[in-house]
Amino acid sequence: MLDLREVSRQYGAGRICVAALSEVSVAVRPGELVAVMGPSGSGKSTLLAIAGGLDRASGGQVLVDGHELGQLDAGALAELRRRAIGYVFQELNLVATLTATENVALPLELDGVPARKAAAGARGLLDELGLAELADRFPEELSGGEQQRVAIARAVVGERRLLLADEPTGALDSLTGETVLRLLRRQCDQGCAAVLVTHDARHAAWADRVVFLRDGRIVDQTAPADDLDGPETVT
Amino acid sequence: MSIRHSLLALLEQGPLYGYGLKSGFEAATGRMWPLNDGQVYTTLARLERDGLVEADTEADGQADGQKVYRLTGAGRAELDAWFSAAVSREAVPRQELAIKLIFAVRSPSADVHQVIQRQRAATMRSLQELTRLKDDGRTMDELAWTLTLDGLLFQGEAEVRWLDLCEARLAVAAPAPRWAFAAGEAPRNPAGDATAVGKGGRP
Numbered sequence: 001m002l003d004l005r006e007v008s009r010q011y012g013a014g015r016i017c018v019a020a021l022s023e024v025s026v027a028v029r030p031g032e033l034v035a036v037m038g039p040s041g042s043g044k045s046t047l048l049a050i051a052g053g054l055d056r057a058s059g060g061q062v063l064v065d066g067h068e069l070g071q072l073d074a075g076a077l078a079e080l081r082r083r084a085i086g087y088v089f090q091e092l093n094l095v096a097t098l099t100a101t102e103n104v105a106l107p108l109e110l111d112g113v114p115a116r117k118a119a120a121g122a123r124g125l126l127d128e129l130g131l132a133e134l135a136d137r138f139p140e141e142l143s144g145g146e147q148q149r150v151a152i153a154r155a156v157v158g159e160r161r162l163l164l165a166d167e168p169t170g171a172l173d174s175l176t177g178e179t180v181l182r183l184l185r186r187q188c189d190q191g192c193a194a195v196l197v198t199h200d201a202r203h204a205a206w207a208d209r210v211v212f213l214r215d216g217r218i219v220d221q222t223a224p225a226d227d228l229d230g231p232e233t234v235t
Numbered sequence: 236m237s238i239r240h241s242l243l244a245l246l247e248q249g250p251l252y253g254y255g256l257k258s259g260f261e262a263a264t265g266r267m268w269p270l271n272d273g274q275v276y277t278t279l280a281r282l283e284r285d286g287l288v289e290a291d292t293e294a295d296g297q298a299d300g301q302k303v304y305r306l307t308g309a310g311r312a313e314l315d316a317w318f319s320a321a322v323s324r325e326a327v328p329r330q331e332l333a334i335k336l337i338f339a340v341r342s343p344s345a346d347v348h349q350v351i352q353r354q355r356a357a358t359m360r361s362l363q364e365l366t367r368l369k370d371d372g373r374t375m376d377e378l379a380w381t382l383t384l385d386g387l388l389f390q391g392e393a394e395v396r397w398l399d400l401c402e403a404r405l406a407v408a409a410p411a412p413r414w415a416f417a418a419g420e421a422p423r424n425p426a427g428d429a430t431a432v433g434k435g436g437r438p
Contacts, residue, residue, distance in 0.1 A: 037359075039403060185370065201395035202388050205362035206370075212352070222356040223363065 001162050001193035002028040002051055007060035009046050009216075020046040022216045023060065028195060030161060033188040035196045035204035038213035044197045045166060047213065051195060052164045053081045064162060082111055085162045086155025088148070088184075090170035094139040100126060100150045101135045104157050111158065125153050129183060145176030152183050156192060163187060163194035169203055181206045238270065238278050240317040243310050246288060250305040253279055265368070265380045267387070279304060287313050332394070336401060347405060355398045362391045 009021040021043045028034050036044050049055035050062055053069050062069040065084050069077060086107075094103045101122045108118035126135050131153060134146055142150065148168055155163050165184060169177035185206050188194050196207060204210050212220040238260075245251060245259045257275045261268075282288040287310035290302035306314070332354060339345040369384045 039399060182370070200392065201359060201362055202366075202392040204359065205366040205388065205391075207363070210356075210359050210363070212355070220352055220356050222359050 001030050001065060002026070002195065003061075003063040004047070004051060005061040005063070007047075007050060007057045007062060009043075009050060009055065010058045019216050021050070021057075024213075024216070024218055025060075026211060026218070028162075028193045030191050030193050031188055032209065033185060033194045033196060033207045035198060035207035035210045036213060037198065037201070037204050037210060042213040043216040044213055046216075048164050048166050048195060048197050051162075052085050052087060053077050082107060083158065084160055085164060086152075086157075086160045088151050088155050088163060088165040088168045090167040094147055094151060094154075096139050099136050099138055100131070100142065100153075103139070103150060104154045107154060107160075108158055113158075122153075122157060125157050126150075129153050129186075143176070144172050145179055148172065148180045149183055152180065152187065156187050161192050163192050165194060166197045167199070168196070169198070169200070174202075177203065237317070238274060239282060240314065242275070242278055242282065242304075243287060243306060243314040243317070246304060246306040246310065247314060250291065250303045252301050252303055254301075256304065263379055264383055267383060282310065285309075340405070348402065351398050351402050351405075355395055358391050358394050358398075362388060362395075365391070 004024055004026045006023040006025055007021055008019065008023055011018045011020060024043070024047060026034065026047075036047060038044050046055065050057050051064070053062075053064070053072075057070065064080060067080055067084075069080070072080060094100075095106065098106065101119055104122035104125060105115070105118035108121055109115055113121070123132075123135055126132055129149065129152075131146075131149055134142060134150060137146075139147055139150075151168070152163070152165075155165075163184065168184070169180050172180065181203055184194060184196065188208075196204065198204050209221055209223045211218055212222075241260055241263075242256050245256050245263075251259060253272075253275055256279070257270050257272065260270055260275075279288065279290075283290055283304075286307055288304045289307050290304055292302060335350065336347065339347040339350045365384050365388050369381060369388075
């Protein structure tokens, strides 16, 4: 679903050139949740932005659902982002004047789905995710955890099968954060691919695989013993 | 881990045979800390000696000579005191990882960054496995089991955070001297080079 091949990203040029990512390769299959961990400045958010087509790689290839992002013009890239990729950020970015249903329906409407059909699709999804009771509430009437669960619903509505989440549990307490991660996990169990950027080892532990970044490079990755023989160095 | 107090807590629910105590402990803790028979019966003998439990030889089902254990008043008081007191951090087993890092930082042959990353990856794998267990949603004693796993998960998370901090400190710290320890001597630097460091340090 997502394939980063020797992706590099430099900012600036000449003597003040900074390498945010250096030849990073990561593939995420449908059904797989991959966590990315590393210290501040290690390139985690840059990796996520490039995977989501929000930033361009300086080198290497980024494939989403078989499309190489570097080959797409701005219009095609925007369409792919809208149709294939869902984003969940720490900043919730729910539209304050829309209900949960309308927020979830928004990406469908932007994609040309008639409003009534989009709303029905959104309600169906909220119901499926156990969020039906939140459907008619506005963001200010929802707790932080409820808002984040609605944001996940919005991220997966329609045919989007790649979720990119950047510290989605940032300000939430432990139990509420767990409900958000459980929902993210369920989406992957049902076929989505997801990348989760987090500082928190307990949250990363929900992933099938944990990738460690340092100074823009992958230094290690790990999965439970039955998935990998042991820590694999992929420098 | 206090086997002694765990057995008292199990007996609070009612009298049990030694085997029932063993299996009750393992069921409550998700078999995270398996006990052997010797640990159980030695602990029960001490509890009986100290008057915290009594063995009832007159109860039903004694044909095979098994004892049924029950909590005494003194045992209940001991259990109450255990629940009332905080666990002493002094009681935490020796920190093998901390000791390993102390010597890795000073070692001419160890790569302390690798020591840290190996540990971080191993702890992370363990956290993934614990999370899978938690997500499996057992029904028997589910709450107690979840609390046990939560405790282990938070300990693992704390270890990873500590390793992250160790790595960050190493990156900014003054280089550690490459000391050699010789019997009967104060630590010395055989190279006479105050800036020489192990592979993990920065020159």
